[in-house]
Structure formats: C-alpha cells, structure tokens
Amino acid sequence: MAPTTVPTSNELRTSFKSFWDKYSDRPDIGAMMLNNNAEELEEADRHDILSSLPCIKGKDAVDIGAGIGRFTTVLAQTARHVLTTDFIDEFIKKNRENNSHLVNVDYAVGDACNLQLKDDSVDFVFTNWIMMYMSDTETVQFILKCLTWLRPNGHAHLRESCSEPSTGRKAASVSMHDANASNPTSYRFSSLYINLLRSVRVKDENGDNWKFNVRWSASVPTYIKRMSNWRQVHWLVQKVPADNNESVPTFDDLLEKFSKTWNDVQKEWDSLLDGEEEVFTDEIVTSSLSSLSSLSFPSDPCGIFVYTPRRISPHLHVNSHLLAEQFSANIWNVESEPYYYRTSLTKANTRKDQRVRFAWHPKFSQSIDYWTEKAAKFDAFVSTEFLTENDADLCAVKRILNDNSPVVLIEPLKKIDADKIIERLSTAGLKNIRVRDVTDEISTTLSSFNAKHNITIPSVKRWALIEATV
Ligand SMILES: C[S@@+](CC[C@H](N)C(=O)[O-])C[C@H]1O[C@@H](n2cnc3c(N)ncnc32)[C@H](O)[C@@H]1O
Known part of the structure; x- marks a missing residue:
C-alpha cells in the first residue's frame, strides 16, 4: 500500500482554488449550488436563507464567497453598504454585472482566508457554503476573524453541507461534481461548527472579551422538501460580551478540539444513538x-x-x-x-x-x-x-x-x-x-x-x- 502523505497547508489551499477554478467558465447558479437541478432549487433556497436573516437596514455587510452574488443583490437592497468577495475572478465579474444597478456594493477578488477587514467594522458577515472549502486551521482562523470584524451585537450567518454533499451521497446524476475526481471539500459534522462557534473568544483593545451567542441551528427547508436532506445546516450567531474573567481558549486548543476531540466524541454518540x-x-x-x-x-x-x-x-x-x-x-x-x-x-x-x-x-x-x-x-x-x-x-x-x-x-x-x-x-x-x-x-x-x-x-x-x- 502506498504511504499516505498529508498535504501541506499550501497544497490544500491550492486544491480548494483548483476545485473552484474548474467552474470559472460557467458563472451561473448551477455552479453556485453544484447541482444540475439548481434551476428548480435556487429561488426557494435563496428565500429560505434570506427569510432567516436579521434586519440589516442601514448596516454594513460583507458577503464572503459570494460567487455570482446570489445573495449580494438582496443584501444590498437594505444594507448601507455591501462588500462582496470571492476568489474566482469570473464569478465576481458576473456578480458585478448582475448588481451594476446598485451603487452601494464594492467588489473584491481574493481568498477569504486572506481577507483583511478592520476590527469592529461590519454589522453583518454573510456566508453560504464557504467553510467546507477551508482546512480545519483556516476554519478556526476564519471564525475568529468573523468575531473580530463584527461590531458589538453584529450578526453572522453561516451555512454548510454537513456530513454529506448537498446532493446527498448517492445522487451522482444531480451533483455537478465528477464523483471520480478528487474533492477536497470537508463535509463536517454540524456539531463541530456549533461547538466551535460557541467556544471562540476574542479580546478587544480594551481587554474586554467577546463571544458568539449562537442563536439557532436549523436545516434549510428546501433541501428537506426537495432533496430529503436535513444536513444542509445554517446558523445565526451574534457578537456579544463574554465574561472578562473567563479564560480565553488558545488557538491550538480550539484546533485540537475542532479537528479531533469533538469528532471522536460525536462518533461515540453516533454509535450509541x-x-x-x-x-x-x-x-x-x-x-x-x-x-x-x-x-x-x-x-x-x-x-x-x-x-x-x-x-x-x-x-x-x-x-x-x-x-x-x-x-x-x-x-x-x-x-x-x-x-x-x-x-x-x-x-x-x-x-x-x-x-x-x-x-x-x-x-x-x-x-x-x-x-x-x-x-x-x-x-x-x-x-x-x-x-x-x-x-x-x-x-x-x-x-x-x-x-x-x-x-x-x-x-x-x-x-x-x-x-x-x-x-x-x-x-x-x-x-x-x-x-x-x-x-x-x-x-x-x-x-x-x-x-x-x-x-x-x-x-x-x-x-x-x-x-x-x-
Ligand atoms: C457553493 S458556492 C456558493 C456561492 C454563494 N455563496 C451562493 O450561495 O450562491 C461557493 C463559493 O465560494 C467561493 N470560495 C470557496 N472558497 C473560497 C475562498 N477561500 N475564498 C473566496 N471564495 C471562496 C467559490 O468560488 C464559490 O463561489
């Protein structure tokens, strides 16, 4: 048996980018949802997500991994300003074209893992399918950054395919992804994201601790109704003060739990239940x-x-x-x-x-x-x-x-x-x-x-x- 080699973080980053580069010649909703039946799902899925969001009237928002801007358009209708960003140039071109009528949108091509925003500078971080294209290390870093970027009481929306692709494990004909091609996507347990979101803490320049109140975790209804898939899970979290006397978990501690401990605990409960x-x-x-x-x-x-x-x-x-x-x-x-x-x-x-x-x-x-x-x-x-x-x-x-x-x-x-x-x-x-x-x-x-x-x-x-x- 050939020895297994663990990819370096650079190799992993490149593999996520190459995965998405393959779809750069088709900036459409099929590629955004990686689903050949996207036309049938898109509107209802978008409605599910948008109807679950807090009011962002007059607020500053950032849409990360926005693709062609499926959500950017509606976010920008109420927000004061939206920064919409993705690492595929062609997707951002289409996003710009789709939203050319909106004057309060800025566009940026770049990797979410390198995104730099000022601390306390946005009221809303919107993501829809992004952490599954990040390594464990990058995911922990990203969640910490989201907490830092948000203003107090600001919200973040996150949605991921948990445990399996959005099309399910067997639906090869529906998925746009060639089942034989390598797929670096991480279909993590929903519990890992909840645990991570609840565990992160950041300290601001005044020495005050901040955390996320994870307001809810729920399945996206359209995927239940149309795909019999309860594991399209989304979360709404809010930045709130944390106890200043509470110890702040180290990055290494969070990463160890996220990539190992919580996985092991989940598997034990799975085997029992x-x-x-x-x-x-x-x-x-x-x-x-x-x-x-x-x-x-x-x-x-x-x-x-x-x-x-x-x-x-x-x-x-x-x-x-x-x-x-x-x-x-x-x-x-x-x-x-x-x-x-x-x-x-x-x-x-x-x-x-x-x-x-x-x-x-x-x-x-x-x-x-x-x-x-x-x-x-x-x-x-x-x-x-x-x-x-x-x-x-x-x-x-x-x-x-x-x-x-x-x-x-x-x-x-x-x-x-x-x-x-x-x-x-x-x-x-x-x-x-x-x-x-x-x-x-x-x-x-x-x-x-x-x-x-x-x-x-x-x-x-x-x-x-x-x-x-x-
Ligand atoms: C499944 S699509 C979802 C697009 C959009 N959020 C939606 O729901 O319509 C994932 C998007 O994330 C982008 N993406 C993945 N990893 C990224 C990264 N590290 N930085 C920026 N964009 C990324 C891809 O290019 C793609 O447009």
Whole structure:
C-alpha cells in the first residue's frame, strides 16, 4: 500500500482554488449550488436563507464567497453598504454585472482566508457554503476573524453541507461534481461548527472579551422538501460580551478540539444513538397526547413543539417520528446538545419524513424567540425534563401555543409534590392540570427497553406525567 502523505497547508489551499477554478467558465447558479437541478432549487433556497436573516437596514455587510452574488443583490437592497468577495475572478465579474444597478456594493477578488477587514467594522458577515472549502486551521482562523470584524451585537450567518454533499451521497446524476475526481471539500459534522462557534473568544483593545451567542441551528427547508436532506445546516450567531474573567481558549486548543476531540466524541454518540428505532417514552407520550388531543388539535395538520434537553440520559427524549405518524402532525423538535442534535439529523435523513424537523438552541428561551419572531403558533407542547430545566419558562411556552393546546411533560423527580407542580402551572396560566405518578409504568417499560437495547439509564426515584391545557 502506498504511504499516505498529508498535504501541506499550501497544497490544500491550492486544491480548494483548483476545485473552484474548474467552474470559472460557467458563472451561473448551477455552479453556485453544484447541482444540475439548481434551476428548480435556487429561488426557494435563496428565500429560505434570506427569510432567516436579521434586519440589516442601514448596516454594513460583507458577503464572503459570494460567487455570482446570489445573495449580494438582496443584501444590498437594505444594507448601507455591501462588500462582496470571492476568489474566482469570473464569478465576481458576473456578480458585478448582475448588481451594476446598485451603487452601494464594492467588489473584491481574493481568498477569504486572506481577507483583511478592520476590527469592529461590519454589522453583518454573510456566508453560504464557504467553510467546507477551508482546512480545519483556516476554519478556526476564519471564525475568529468573523468575531473580530463584527461590531458589538453584529450578526453572522453561516451555512454548510454537513456530513454529506448537498446532493446527498448517492445522487451522482444531480451533483455537478465528477464523483471520480478528487474533492477536497470537508463535509463536517454540524456539531463541530456549533461547538466551535460557541467556544471562540476574542479580546478587544480594551481587554474586554467577546463571544458568539449562537442563536439557532436549523436545516434549510428546501433541501428537506426537495432533496430529503436535513444536513444542509445554517446558523445565526451574534457578537456579544463574554465574561472578562473567563479564560480565553488558545488557538491550538480550539484546533485540537475542532479537528479531533469533538469528532471522536460525536462518533461515540453516533454509535450509541444511530439506529435507535424506539424511545422508552413512546407509549406514555402517545397515549397521553391521544386522550388530550381529542379535545383540541384544531389545525390539520397540527404542529407539535417538542423540547428534549436529554440531561440525565441521551435516551430520555421523545420519538418525534412516531408523533408525526400517529397524529399526522408537523413536529418541531428542539435539542440542546449539539451531539444529539446531529444524531437526530441523521435519523431524519434515514426516515425521510418531511414533517419532522430538528433545531438546536443553547437555551430554551431562544427556541421560543425563534418562533415568536415569526409569529407562529403550535397546537401541542411535549417535553421531557422541562420543569427541571433552569430557564424553562411556562409563560413563554404559552406564547407559542394556540388556545386549548395540550401540554405533556415527563419529569424525572426525587419526589412528586403534586400541589407544588399544580401551583407552578396554574400561576403560568395553564388549565386542566393533572399530575400522575407513572413510576411503575415507566420502570416496567424501561426494564424491557434496557434488556432489548442494552443501554443504561440512571435510576430515577419517581417519574411524573404532567398534563394540562393552555
Ligand atoms: C457553493 S458556492 C456558493 C456561492 C454563494 N455563496 C451562493 O450561495 O450562491 C461557493 C463559493 O465560494 C467561493 N470560495 C470557496 N472558497 C473560497 C475562498 N477561500 N475564498 C473566496 N471564495 C471562496 C467559490 O468560488 C464559490 O463561489
């Protein structure tokens, strides 16, 4: 066997550039999306991304790896100024031609890895498929630079093909990329980007620390609907102050984690959770929702909001695929652990039920903000460990539920104080509150589940099933 040689950083950089040089003779949306069916996807994909962005009216933005300027045009319609940049000359020529009517756009041909901007000089960094064309070292450097370039409270949007190409692993006929040609692209786990974005810190000239608040991680809907691919993932992050006493991770530490540690941890969780067909809460959740939903579920299909922090065990969650089938419902399942989130995306890609969507948020309150900003309402709320979560706020839950929507909570507790629980729920304005001790029921299910799946779930003193309506 020939010895494997690790490419130098220069060789890698050259390989990314050569990869894109091959498309320089066709500056069109097919090349931008590397998809032979780009015509069918482009508008919807663009709409998904643009509708997820914060308002940039009067702000300064930079579109990095902008290509022919698919997004530059709309960004420039509201921004004060947009710098649009790409390392392929022909793409920037086309970008300039497409946007010649706009006077607030500057164009630059250059490598994003060498892009120099002043500290605190932009309000919005827009990227859509760029870090996958960077080495691990360059990606860590790039994220640190984005944090430095942004003004306080400024936002960045990032979107990557995670774990597989946007066209999927098998769709050779759709991909424009010759499957036999070498492809330097990195299809990283979504969890790596979340971990990196959350870990970076920069110190400004006054000695103050800054970090990203990763507001959300979500799949691009068009790729779910048209390509059955949940692993087109995008993130919205905001530059916020960090604790000045907190130690700032070194570059080497970030790189080691990004290129090795977090990968290894993810693979361990994958081996434990991939292939999980059932969840031990299946029976109790579906029977509770069936009895409660006969009272409500006005919309068809109904929307169920599922929140599963999985604190005591990765197995303590809710089977959203089962809920979608049983209640013909659309499910929005919020995860708060990046590794489990990635396994949920894998499961979604396998099951291919478009009604089931997963998001990741660092805090429950941010999952509520996500939907209140869109003025959307759901018809049911199902959660595990909700009452034991620090920032879990029942008043906030009410904001995203229609009147009379059922609420189903499964809680592992030291002891069940029904009066206290009822008081907490009624203070939050919930009605028809019922607290049941389901310890025996869950223990029986758990022991047969453990025997079948060979997993361990920490023993819990009491399990409570809490049902209510809004
Ligand atoms: C998949 S296309 C996406 C283009 C555009 N963001 C969009 O979504 O329509 C990736 C773009 O990134 C550019 N690109 C990749 N690596 C780059 C780098 N290091 N510096 C500048 N541009 C880069 C490519 O030339 C290409 O135009």
